Amino acid sequence: MFRLPVVSLIGRKLARFAGAEQGNIAVIFAITLIPILSFVGAAVDYTRAARARTAMQAALDSTALMLSKDLTQGTITSSDISSKAQSYFTGLYTDTEAQGVSITSNYTTATASTAATILLSGSGHITSDFMQIAGFPTLGFNTASTTTWGNVKMRVALALDNTGSMAQDGKITALRNAVAGSGGLIEQLSALSKTNGDVYISVIPFAKDVNVDASNYGQSWIDWTDWLNPPTTQPANGSYQATLPMNWHAVGPGAKCPFSNSSGGFTCNASPTSKSNVSTIPPTGNTYAGYICPSVDANSHTLYNGCWTSEAAGTGVFCSGSSSCACPKDSSNNAVSGCTCTGSNGGRSCTGNLYVHNWTQPGPNDLTHNLNQPRVSAVVGFTNNKWTSTNTTPTVVNAYNQASTNPINTWTGCIADRTQPNDATGVLPVTSDVTTLFPANEYYENSASYCSSSASTQLEPIIPLSYNWSTLKTAVNAMQPTGGTNQGVGLAWAWQSLLVGGPLNTPAEDANTTYNRVIILLSDGLNTEDRWPEYGNGSSQASGNPIDVRQALMCSNLKAAKDSKGQTMYTIYTIQVNTSSPADATSTVLQNCASSSDKFFMLTSSSQILTTFNTIGTALSKLRVAR
Structure with missing residues (x-):
């Protein structure tokens, strides 16, 4: 290094000026040179410190984002944050002048009213060149970075199987707990909402039909x-x-x-x-x-x-x-x-x-x-x-x-599949085209009008997008096993619940805001019936699985949908709860409907419903760096 010899050289020159007797101007110049050099030197040293701090800030931001991604994907746990933070930061922070560098991490879990955060704090110092003259041999600096979970606005539609087989093996109880229980999906997602409207959730219970509530009988x-x-x-x-x-x-x-x-x-x-x-x-x-x-x-x-x-x-x-x-x-x-x-x-x-x-x-x-x-x-x-x-x-x-x-x-509120081809599309209803409208149905099976409010096991009405968490929980906890399986009608109405301008009065979207639109489809069995009795008799499908064929087409249309920016509009998670003995075959239509292979879950016990929804809830937590 050459900086200390420079300081010594300046000191010797100043001594010569002080001993010179050739004139007052030299003495005055020597006196004024000290503060000038101090200010210039301070600027140089502070610039070096600021550069080191800026580099530290960038490294901390990147470290925080990578930690959040790891935690979201489940590759680390909260106990790994400190060691993983040090590893990431060491690889990212390359400033050669900083000394005594250290970082600390603090992870705060989400509560019902606050979002989860990861706070990283860093500090260090540089050895000064010029500020030593003023008595400051080192200049310290520190900075911090915070990642906050849930800053992207989310709209999540839950299409949940309410068919009769959900009464077996405790599946309906496990589903209620996983979605509406303490620490369940609704609480996970609601904790990400800083202000009303940051997160919306819709609930779509389905059997052969869905129930859109009998009060809508006057709708066009x-x-x-x-x-x-x-x-x-x-x-x-x-x-x-x-x-x-x-x-x-x-x-x-x-x-x-x-x-x-x-x-x-x-x-x-x-x-x-x-x-x-x-x-x-x-x-x-x-x-x-x-x-x-x-x-x-x-x-x-x-x-x-x-x-x-x-x-x-x-x-x-x-x-x-x-x-x-x-x-x-x-x-x-x-x-x-x-x-x-x-x-x-x-x-x-x-x-x-x-x-x-x-x-x-x-x-x-x-x-x-x-x-x-x-x-x-x-x-x-x-x-x-x-x-x-x-x-x-x-x-x-x-x-x-x-x-x-x-x-x-x-009418008790039941709606069947739309007329083909719009049973597989998200087209909005228009009165001039009856195929875009939603067919009223009087669903009656096993001696029960399942959509009737007087039914002992009512198919619960759809809850459109809402941030009234208590209402959503009440609706989920009221779900009861009913009727036969038609995943397609549940998926269709999950789609409709996310469409602005549709029958469920979906809240408008801000063109300048990024939205994460998610559909979670859970079913415990294979499709058995829908609007077309030739496709299934309530216990099995017709040859060629025509119910699945229609649903597969809808899944394809959903996955192909793009927003105004050309981005994929929907993320689809599918869950098959397979507790039958002997086990049902893997549902190809559910497996292929998921946005990617890691978003399809095959469960073999009711207890896995809770852990799966927790996994999905964590994965849905989007991040924003807040400095």
Whole structure:
């Protein structure tokens, strides 16, 4: 080093100036040179100290970020922070002039009201060159860096399996604790929120349907087509769609129910809102005399919300041209009164009392009743009240002109999958395109209307994005096992809950803010049923796994979605809870739906639900360096 000889040289020159007798100017110059050199030297030494401190600040910031990343990913624990901090800092801090360098670390865990932090403090000194003259042989410096968890705004949608199998092996209890219990996901994420709106969470309980709350019956985004129509006008039922019997127009009061589970998937009920099965149509003298009220559909697991009337239309031929043409039977299994058949094979013909059947939801000709209700235009009968070999397709349109026997305000809140292809998209609903609307459904399985508030095991309503942590916890803790598995409808509504402008009134986003949009989908089994009964019967899927095919397409669309900056919009975590014995196969659709392989979790015990949600909660903690 050459600096100390320089100081000695300056000292010798100053001594010569002090002893010089050649003139006053030299003495004055010598006197003023001391403070000038002190100021210049101080500036040089302070610049060197500032440079060392700046380098330390950068090293501490980088160290803090790497520590936070390690802690987030679980590669270190909080007890490793001190040693890991020293290792990272030593590799990053390369200033050769700093001496006596040391760092300390302090990790503060998150609480219900404060975010977690990592505080790193560093100190050191340099040996001064010029400030030694003023009595300062060294100049010390110190700095600090703090990482705060949760500064990126987060919107997290929880699609949670509420199906009947969740009652087994303590799964539903473990799920409630993992999400809403002490130290659960809601508390983890809420601790990251410094101000209201930093973190939002939605809760989407699902079975075959989701429950969007019956109070929404007046919303324009609901498709009432299936809910209002009879079972003979349910396109989603495919090959399971019911058909009218050829003696349809001879069926009236006192006749046997013309439907059975083998002929349509349903039988008859006593009245429009009853769930009491009857073998014959209510006879004359009853309030609902002649009403043909379909029971729950065993194929689609839905209730129909109307009945066919039986309005007398005189007597005449009601079917001809088929050997299957026959009179309806009465309760004694005899032909109904006044009905006779003649001929055989293609010449057979049957005559009897005729009835016009209308469906008891307002039709397109209803001009005085329920003007605020949707209309149905389902076909309800054969031309001229007669089936023939050339008139086999019903064409007569419903013309019920009275008040609905089951208006839409009795809907319990269930929503089924959207009409394809929008069952697999995130397109927002528009009234001009019915395929973008959400079909109302009356989900009924295992003798329960699962969306009804009076159900003993209600499928809980969706909770849109909220930062009301107590409300979210209450909703999760109220979840009960219900019905069959349709992961797709839960995933679809998790997606909708994150879309601004959709049916769940998602809060607006700031264009200048970064958002981390996350979907967590948990299910304990394979898909078994959805809106299309041909795809699954409630216990297994049809060949080719069509439910999974539709869900896989939705996952692909979700993963391909980009924001306005061209960045991937959603991070998807999927969890399969596989406690069955023998174990279910790994769900390929869940595995492939995850954003990456490390975001799919296969669990084999209920106890792993808590640790998995804790792991995800830690991974969701985003960082910002606060100096």
